[in-house]
Amino acid sequence: MSEMLDRIGRRSSQRPKVSRDTSLTNGQSTELAAAPTRLSSTDAAASIEAKLAALPEVTSRRSVRIEKSLFESLSTFCQQHGITIETFLEASYIASSAEPELQSQIVIEAQRRMEERKQAGKLRRILAQLNTNA
Amino acid sequence: MSRELTVIACLSLAGGQGKTTFVTLMGKVLAAAGYTVLLVDGDPQSNLTTFLGHEVAADEPTLLELFKGNVELEDAIYPTKIKNLYLIPSDDGLDNVQEYLSGSGVGAMLLKKRLAAAQGSFDICLIDSPPQRSQICKSVIGAAEQIIIPCEATVKGFGSLVRTIDAINELKEVGASSAEILGVIPFRDKWVGSNQTKESRDAIAAMATVVEQAMILPSIRESEKFKQAISREQTLEELGVPELGYPFEMLLKRLESKEVVAA
Numbered sequence A: 001m002s003e004m005l006d007r008i009g010r011r012s013s014q015r016p017k018v019s020r021d022t023s024l025t026n027g028q029s030t031e032l033a034a035a036p037t038r039l040s041s042t043d044a045a046a047s048i049e050a051k052l053a054a055l056p057e058v059t060s061r062r063s064v065r066i067e068k069s070l071f072e073s074l075s076t077f078c079q080q081h082g083i084t085i086e087t088f089l090e091a092s093y094i095a096s097s098a099e100p101e102l103q104s105q106i107v108i109e110a111q112r113r114m115e116e117r118k119q120a121g122k123l124r125r126i127l128a129q130l131n132t133n134a
Numbered sequence B: 001m002s003r004e005l006t007v008i009a010c011l012s013l014a015g016g017q018g019k020t021t022f023v024t025l026m027g028k029v030l031a032a033a034g035y036t037v038l039l040v041d042g043d044p045q046s047n048l049t050t051f052l053g054h055e056v057a058a059d060e061p062t063l064l065e066l067f068k069g070n071v072e073l074e075d076a077i078y079p080t081k082i083k084n085l086y087l088i089p090s091d092d093g094l095d096n097v098q099e100y101l102s103g104s105g106v107g108a109m110l111l112k113k114r115l116a117a118a119q120g121s122f123d124i125c126l127i128d129s130p131p132q133r134s135q136i137c138k139s140v141i142g143a144a145e146q147i148i149i150p151c152e153a154t155v156k157g158f159g160s161l162v163r164t165i166d167a168i169n170e171l172k173e174v175g176a177s178s179a180e181i182l183g184v185i186p187f188r189d190k191w192v193g194s195n196q197t198k199e200s201r202d203a204i205a206a207m208a209t210v211v212e213q214a215m216i217l218p219s220i221r222e223s224e225k226f227k228q229a230i231s232r233e234q235t236l237e238e239l240g241v242p243e244l245g246y247p248f249e250m251l252l253k254r255l256e257s258k259e260v261v262a263a
């Protein structure tokens, strides 16, 4: 028998005590929130606010700049699946967090791209200096 | 002895499709075959917990506290009356995990992560799921390596199969699931004497248009004996109707032949 099974068998007296809310009224049960009931407009607003609060909040708009050659295929891909580049990015991050090997491949590729962008930035600055000096 | 853990979810996105009946009886069949089995009650209705004759005290850890990371895996696992059969129970409080999961951002990955420590101690983890397409369901799909879909042999059951496959594919598309469909089990397949009813036959034929024919497993027949077996906490064999256990025995064979579990 594994040690864990052995411990589980002897555990009854040593489990940590917890407290749990099983009431319907505290917190919003998602099932109730989804029920199609008639509500007054203030109730409706409160209920919508509660639903909103249960959904993840997003940051204010940030510009995402994508390599031109990739932009088209990435946009098409997202359109085909009815998602946005942002939600794709979020989901990729989540999914790859569970796959350390895949994630490190992604990071390596991203670092290579980062280098390219830095290089391009540097070259652009030098070019600008040459042009102003000329 | 080190074991290879296989996580199997029982999923069907409509009420009354036989999920809990399947998990209860399959758990017992697997345990009787010598596997060390961990059952997980993923439904706030907590029928699985009840069917196994387990009572959770209000201050005892359940799946909720495990989800939230408040307790260690082994604090949430309880032995049952049956040898080799263990349970992570639930109660109504599990409903509150929905908000926690939607707020966490990694809801789909969470159950998988929480169950990882069962590796080495259990052979099979079998998860019962709620009928709604909810955050819990997402996390159950995320945790599963194999998914078994019981569906009533009716139009409603067919609809449930379609919804379930859609949900799995949706999570696969974003890489949140790598689950394989182990099979579809028609539930409450009705026969009159030696004739299958037209409704059952048509519904099962429709199921075979959604998944490959080979995925349709032997059905669970319509019979009051299943309710009896469950309410008396007996096996179908103990109840004197071993022939009704055929779908469970066949699934055990499929698991062993696919080397999902070591025979």
Ligand SMILES: Nc1ncnc2c1ncn2[C@@H]1O[C@H](COP(=O)(O)OP(=O)(O)OP(=O)(O)O)[C@@H](O)[C@H]1O
Pocket: B012, B014, B015, B016, B017, B018, B019, B020, B021, B022, B043, B045, B047, B129, B130, B131, B188, B220, B221, B222, B223, B224, B226, B227
């Ligand atoms: N073979 C059978 N023939 C007829 N009825 C059955 C059979 N097996 C179980 N039942 C009954 O069918 C009903 C639904 O079964 P079960 O609770 O397993 O479904 P479920 O998918 O878990 O439901 P829920 O989605 O509500 O959790 C129960 O009332 C059960 O007693």
Ligand SMILES: [Mg+2]
Pocket: B019, B020, B021, B043, B047, B128, B129
């Ligand atoms: Mg159930």
